[in-house]
Amino acid sequence: xxxxxxxxxxxxxxxxxxxxxxxxxxxxxxxxxxxxxxxxxxxxxxxxxxxxxxxxxxxxxxxxxxxxxxxxxxxxxxxxxxxxxxxxxxxxxxxxxxxxxxxxxxxxxxxxxxxxxxxxxxxxxxxxxxxxxxxxxxxxxxxxxxxxxxx
Numbered sequence: 001x002x003x004x005x006x007x008x009x010x011x012x013x014x015x016x017x018x019x020x021x022x023x024x025x026x027x028x029x030x031x032x033x034x035x036x037x038x039x040x041x042x043x044x045x046x047x048x049x050x051x052x053x054x055x056x057x058x059x060x061x062x063x064x065x066x067x068x069x070x071x072x073x074x075x076x077x078x079x080x081x082x083x084x085x086x087x088x089x090x091x092x093x094x095x096x097x098x099x100x101x102x103x104x105x106x107x108x109x110x111x112x113x114x115x116x117x118x119x120x121x122x123x124x125x126x127x128x129x130x131x132x133x134x135x136x137x138x139x140x141x142x143x144x145x146x147x148x149x150x151x
Contacts, residue, residue, distance in 0.1 A: 014043055014044045014046050014081065015043075015046075015080060015081060015084045016042070016044070017040050017041065017042050017043070017044055018042075020044070020080060020083065020084055020087070021037070023087055024128070025087065025091060025092075025127065025128040026083075026087065026131065027126070027128055027129070027130050027131065028130075028131040028132075029130075029131065029132040029133065031132065031133040031134070032118065032131050032132060032133040035111065035116055036076050036079065036109055036111070036116065036118060036133055037076075039076035039112075040076045040077055040079075040080045041080075044080040044081055045077060045081070046081055047078055047081035047082055047085070049078075049150055049151065050150075050151045051082070051148050051149065051150060052149050052151055053097075053105075053146050053148050053149075054068075054069075054147050054148075054149070055144070055145075055146055056141055056143050056144060056145045056146070056147065057143060058143045059140050059141065059142055059143050060140060060141055060143075061137070061139075061140040061141070062108075062117055062137060062138075062140075062141075063136075063137070065106070065141065065147055066108065069108075069147065069149045071150075072108065072149030072150050072151075073108045073109060073110040073150070074107060074108070074109055074150050075109070075110060076109060076111070078109075079109050079118060082107070082148070083120065083131070085097075086098050086105075086129060087129065090122075092127070093122035093124065093127070093129070098120070098122075098146070099121070099122075099144075099145065099146040100122040101122070101144075102121065102122065102124065103121065103142060103144040103145040103146065104119040104120070104121050104141060104142070104145040104146070105119065105120040105121065105145070105146050105147075106118070106119055106141060106145055106146065106147040106148065107120070107147075107148050109133075114135075114136075115136060116133050116134060116135060116136065117133070117134045117135075117136060117138075118131060118132070118133050118134070119131070119132045119133075119134065
């Protein structure tokens with residue numbers, strides 16, 4: 001290039017892990033902090049791809065949900081990017097993309113040696129989003145919850 005001098009190449013656009021998880025309208029449980037948080041990159045790349053969401057029409061457990069979904073797990077970095085989207089689009093809980101009436105938004109996250117379920121829900125009492133991680137096969141999910149899957 002004749003009149004342009006390269007300053008920086010391959011600039012990653014994404015979310016800083018520390019700033020995302022220090023948000024005042026976000027609470028995370030101990031299991032999430034122990035299992036998923038350490039696997040998230042310090043600088044989270046933006047989510048690439050698309051998701052589909054499905055409403056649970058009856059109470060279901062993880063095995064039943066995953067049998068209907070097939071594949072569709074996401075990575076810890078994918079989840080962090082999606083969580084950033086939740087906080088941006090629905091900072092006060094209200095909106096259409098993510099469930100905000102107390103039911104769970106369920107994501108299945110692939111870790112190195114297992115898959116965990118992560119629930120994101122709007123806590124109307126504390127006026128913030130809550131994040132909880134669960135081992136598969138625990139308690140079931142209530143009808144009205146929403147499950148997300150990578151397309």
